Amino acid sequence: MTETASPSDKPGKNAFFFVVVAVILNMVSFGIIMPVMPALLEDITGLAAEQSVSYGGWLAMTFAVANFFAMPILGGLSDRYGRRPVLLASIAMLGVDLLIMGLAPTLAVLFIGRFLGGMFSATYSVANAYIADVTEPEDRGRAFGMMGAAFGIGFILGPVFGGFLGEINPRLPFFVAAGIAGINFLYGWFILPESLKEEDRREFSLARANPFGAMVHFSKVPRVAWFIVAIGLFQIAHAVYPSTWNFHGEIRYDWSEFEIGLSLAAVGIGSAVSQALLTGYLIKRFGPMRAGLFGLVANAIALFLFFLAGAPWMAYAVIFVSAIGGVAMPAINTITSTLTPRNAQGELQGAQASMMAFTLIFSPVLMTQTLQYFATLPDGHAFKTGGAAFLLAAIITGLAIIPFLIGAGINRRAIAEAASAEPTPAE
Secondary structure: OOOOOOOOOOOOOOHHHHHHHHHHHHHHHHHOHHHHHHHHHHHHHHHOOHHHHHHHHHHHHHHHHHHHHHHHHHHHHHHHOHHHHHHHHHHHHHHHHHHHHHOOHHHOHHHHHHHHHHHOOOOOHEEEEEEHOOOHHHHHHHHHHHHHHHHHHHHHHHHHHHHHHHHHHHHHHHHHHHHOOOOOOOOHHHHHHOOOOOHHHHOOOHHHHHHHHHHHHHHOOHHHHHHHHHHHHHHHHOOOOHHHHHHHHHHOOOOOHHHHHHHHHHHHHHHHHHHHHHHHHHHHHHHHHHHHHHHHHHHHOOOHHHHHOOOOOHHHOOOOOOOOHHHHHHHHHHHHHHHHHHHHHHHHHHHHHOOOOOOHHHHHHHHHHHHHHHHHOOOOOOOOOOOOOOHHHHHHHHHHHHHHHHHHHHHHHHHHHHHHHOOOOOO
């Protein structure tokens, strides 16, 4: 199907497959650069990984600030004009961002690239809205689980290639990733159909599309708001992976770029297997409430075990334990999307993404600074460790269980009723 396809036509049965492939390609282009970020920052700054890790946190913060303000606007625009154009714009800007980072001669240019990337990074949230458009409430747990599996597949392929290419030149993965983003854009341009019917579209409102307005809107619905708070806390903790894993591997285990890539691939394999085979089953068998709680508890345990993992083989063992916790976000997405009208799914995903982006304004800095502080303590110091950030993340994940349980208590009956009925149109 090309761009001339009518957006009012209901996407065919392959629409879900199209989005999953787009997400896989997007995650390959993202994952391919992760193993070489420590080497790139060391090259630009001249500092060792223990010191340059803090710059990684500030770069992530720059991305998150732009992302925080842009994401709900893009989500609202997708409710007004459709998912497809917003997805295409996001993918195109990812390619531009990667080219800028690959060519960056200074930290300032890196920061410019990250800011532009954050402004247009809407792939995952709008893809979730797309999935909500083309699936029924009772099927969304499995669908969101497959989206998580797509992320896992991207992380299997991307980091391995990135680590291999990074051994040749630390900048080479950025150019390859930009090319993959270009392929992803062309795939979406010619293949991806529009999912949002004309009659399900709504007027764009800047008051509701700004990040604070989006969160205030959903705070008026307590049963959704509590889950968004839980998502926020979970994302603060989860930031320990993208912000510190590559630096943590070099500092604690003396991993090379290729070894970092292999470890990330192991994360992807565990996530893909868990999401594809376990997540949908758990949500359907036990319901999204119990599955979500199980996922949060499993994540807290895994993070604490990472803190204790003093040898590489221990880290690999915990990777597969942590994969079980991958059910958490698909389960929570199932809950919030089931409680939200069909023509407000983009706004919902924008609000959730705003909460995630808000936490990412400070969480990568929090995690990287924690890693740097404890890793640079004098040799022999009782608290010197490369795993301190994972202990902090485990504690925060435990705190996320509290608002989740509050939301579950408020919402238990509503979830059961909404799962068996179509959402009503938003006012």
